[in-house]
Amino acid sequence: MRIRLELVLTDIGGALIRALGLIERRGHRIESCHAECVEDIPGRQRVQVTVNTHERSPEVLARQLLRLYDVLAVDLFALSEISIEQVPRVVAVSPSRSLGIGDVKTANSGEVRTANG
Amino acid sequence: MNGAQVLLKALEDAGVDTIFGYPGGAIMPVYDALVDSPITHILCRHEQGAALAADGYARVTGQPGICMATSGPGATNLITGIANAYLDSVPLLAITGQVATPVMGTDAFQEVDIFGITLPVVKHSFILKDADQIQQTVQQALRIAQEGRPGPVLIDLPKDMALADASYQALAAEVPAGEPPNLPPQSLLVAEQLLKSAKKPVAYVGGGVGMARCETNLRHFITRLGLPTVATLKGLGALPSNSPWFLGMLGMHGNPAANFAVQESDLLICIGARFDDRATGKLDGFAPAAKVIHIDIDGAEVSKLRTADACLIGRMRSALEHLSEVGVPDIGPWRDRCLEWVRQHRPRYDYPGDDIYAPHLLRRLSERFGSDTYISCDVGQHQMWVAQHCLFDHPSRHLSSGGLGTMGYGLPAAIGAQLARPEQTVVVVSGDGSIMMNLQEMATLMRYRLPVKIVVLDNAALGMVRQWQELFFDHRYSEVDLSDNPDFARLAESFGLQSKSIQYADEIDAGLAFLESSSGPCLLHVKIDPQANVWPLVPPGCSNDHMMEQPK
Ligand SMILES: Cc1ncc(C[n+]2csc(CCOP(=O)(O)OP(=O)(O)O)c2C)c(N)n1
Numbered sequence: 001m002r003i004r005l006e007l008v009l010t011d012i013g014g015a016l017i018r019a020l021g022l023i024e025r026r027g028h029r030i031e032s033c034h035a036e037c038v039e040d041i042p043g044r045q046r047v048q049v050t051v052n053t054h055e056r057s058p059e060v061l062a063r064q065l066l067r068l069y070d071v072l073a074v075d076l077f078a079l080s081e082i083s084i085e086q087v088p089r090v091v092a093v094s095p096s097r098s099l100g101i102g103d104v105k106t107a108n109s110g111e112v113r114t115a116n117g
Numbered sequence: 118m119n120g121a122q123v124l125l126k127a128l129e130d131a132g133v134d135t136i137f138g139y140p141g142g143a144i145m146p147v148y149d150a151l152v153d154s155p156i157t158h159i160l161c162r163h164e165q166g167a168a169l170a171a172d173g174y175a176r177v178t179g180q181p182g183i184c185m186a187t188s189g190p191g192a193t194n195l196i197t198g199i200a201n202a203y204l205d206s207v208p209l210l211a212i213t214g215q216v217a218t219p220v221m222g223t224d225a226f227q228e229v230d231i232f233g234i235t236l237p238v239v240k241h242s243f244i245l246k247d248a249d250q251i252q253q254t255v256q257q258a259l260r261i262a263q264e265g266r267p268g269p270v271l272i273d274l275p276k277d278m279a280l281a282d283a284s285y286q287a288l289a290a291e292v293p294a295g296e297p298p299n300l301p302p303q304s305l306l307v308a309e310q311l312l313k314s315a316k317k318p319v320a321y322v323g324g325g326v327g328m329a330r331c332e333t334n335l336r337h338f339i340t341r342l343g344l345p346t347v348a349t350l351k352g353l354g355a356l357p358s359n360s361p362w363f364l365g366m367l368g369m370h371g372n373p374a375a376n377f378a379v380q381e382s383d384l385l386i387c388i389g390a391r392f393d394d395r396a397t398g399k400l401d402g403f404a405p406a407a408k409v410i411h412i413d414i415d416g417a418e419v420s421k422l423r424t425a426d427a428c429l430i431g432r433m434r435s436a437l438e439h440l441s442e443v444g445v446p447d448i449g450p451w452r453d454r455c456l457e458w459v460r461q462h463r464p465r466y467d468y469p470g471d472d473i474y475a476p477h478l479l480r481r482l483s484e485r486f487g488s489d490t491y492i493s494c495d496v497g498q499h500q501m502w503v504a505q506h507c508l509f510d511h512p513s514r515h516l517s518s519g520g521l522g523t524m525g526y527g528l529p530a531a532i533g534a535q536l537a538r539p540e541q542t543v544v545v546v547s548g549d550g551s552i553m554m555n556l557q558e559m560a561t562l563m564r565y566r567l568p569v570k571i572v573v574l575d576n577a578a579l580g581m582v583r584q585w586q587e588l589f590f591d592h593r594y595s596e597v598d599l600s601d602n603p604d605f606a607r608l609a610e611s612f613g614l615q616s617k618s619i620q621y622a623d624e625i626d627a628g629l630a631f632l633e634s635s636s637g638p639c640l641l642h643v644k645i646d647p648q649a650n651v652w653p654l655v656p657p658g659c660s661n662d663h664m665m666e667q668p669k
């Protein structure tokens with residue numbers, strides 16, 4: 001399954017490597033990655049990663065990412081070939097909301113927003 | 118105050134009274150500050166020993182264990198201990214010295230990127246690059262290590278930060294721990310329904326129960342509903358071993374009663390466990406007919422390996438309290454069937470011949486010292502025999518490296534346990550292979566006069582590996598022979614421990630009496646049958662109903 005993850009990170013040394021390292025270590029393949037500082041919110045970094053999850057659950061991956069202290073928000077989008085029905089527990093999230101900027105996760109909340117995109 | 122002083126003061130303010138460590142160049146400012154600090158430093162004889170001792174201390178107290186080392190080799194020596202804490206979810210704070218910030222990244226003397234090396238095995242980590250952040254970082258690190266699912270946190274402290282002037286606030290506000298999420302009401306409803314309609318429910322209990330300090334709630338839940346219960350290696354003791362509801366450990370070396378019950382169940386209530394492969398065997402053959410209620414503080418564990426029908430992510434205490442109120446299910450026949458399995462598969466201790474049968478010795482030891490004794494084990498056959506044959510009335514009494522399976526864990530972890538509980542009996546059960554991995558810590562026992570009792574089960578082999586070579590590699594033995602072992606009794610004596618060797622079954626009483634009567638650190642060297650294997654066994658790749666039993 002191919003997915004896009006949109007992450008909001010604390011812009012601090014190690015945060016990006018920690019998140020990307022986790023994705024690979026948990027058995028997924030990173031196909032592309034783009035990271036940039038969020039201009040209007042200092043101290044935040046926004047990362048878009050396209051990932052091939054093979055057989056593994058993207059929702060579990062998202063929750064594993066959310067467990068990291070530098071990861072403030074995770075949005076998960078199923079890519080193209082997946083029909084809505086195949087995406088587990090989809091909740092509609094509008095594209096403008098789905099960037100997750102400004103949302104603060106509660107520690108270990110395990111809440112992951114998923115959407116088809 | 119300088120950074121090193123602030124670091125120690127922040128630890129002291131947080132209630133830390135003991136640090137396990139080993140000094141060196143980059144951490145010298147902290148060792149200098151220690152001279153004036155009320156914190157007790159325990160000098161271990163290897164940084165791995167320090168990290169594992171801190172792990173043992175943390176498991177027993179529930180508070181973060183603190184270990185400290187210098188940069189470079191000191192830091193890399195901590196890694197096994199950090200990984201051990203990560204895989205067993207133990208709250209640990211590792212503090213490493215680092216070269217000064219201006220030379221970081223230049224391959225300076227004793228510089229390694231310990232932050233980078235440990236990324237996959239820490240819950241979180243910090244490099245301190247601002248001395249004014251030291252106090253806050255220590256507070257944060259301790260909070261992170263403990264909150265939610267516990268784990269290890271690393272602070273890498275460059276030497277110039279330790280020496281710089283650093284701000285310290287006497288009444289700094291405590292950083293509150295993150296609140297676990299509330300249990301979703303919908304999932305609670307689903308769980309209730311599942312419990313009410315189950316005909317063959319089994320509670321599958323893991324290390325999370327002890328970490329959440331929910332033993333009492335668990336016991337209430339199990340006894341009220343009369344639920345047959347199995348435990349993982351780390352869940353042993355959550356329900357007392359002699360509870361009528363307890364079927365035993367499940368998994369690869371589990372009790373057949375536990376495995377049969379799980380395999381036949383129609384509802385698994387997974388409480389603080391994670392469907393680890395040693396527990397489940399072949400995953401798609403695990404409890405094939407069961408629905409799953411999964412209670413865990415860590416959302417990333419729920420539905421990771423087995424999809425849960427009711428996901429109760431959040432406070433275990435609330436979940437157990439809530440589910441205890443569900444009406445008692447009508448499962449009399451199922452309960453009888455489970456108890457019949459227990460009766461059929463009680464371990465036998467009538468081993469033929471004059472040799473010492475390790476399970477028999479361990480059972481006798483456990484009965485003699487009582488189920489509130491701390492037993493710290495190493496890794497191998499002896500570790501499984503402890504899990505199968507010793508009795509525990511609390512999870513913290515059983516110190517075992519479950520996730521990482523670290524040979525060399527037993528002795529240092531016992532040091533941590535004994536320092537945390539000076540009045541209690543602490544026994545190490547080790548193997549002739551494992552004891553050699555942190556043997557140097559016998560010097561630590563002597564230095565601090567810790568009355569730890571060590572039992573070395575000597576089968577002149579890396580027994581667990583030998584067993585696998587025998588069973589699954591066609592008896593092709595490769596590098597498992599340890600018949601050239603040193604004389605363990607004399608070795609222990611050279612450190613100053615009292616020691617005794619036994620070899621025959623009729624010497625067991627004398628061996629146990631020796632352990633009991635020794636007031637200081639001591640070692641009992643026990644020669645056992647080199648051919649003895651751990652039974653039963655689920656072969657790799659098989660599901661848990663395919664158990665190989667002891668040949669008659
Ligand atoms: C540090 C480490 N190295 C290697 C292993 C692999 N291993 C697992 S059990 C075992 C044999 C342990 O021998 P011993 O301590 O004598 O215990 P026995 O199985 O004989 O009871 C080995 C080598 C390990 N778990 N940890």
Ligand SMILES: [Mg+2]
Nearest residue numbers: 548549578580
């Ligand atoms: Mg051995």
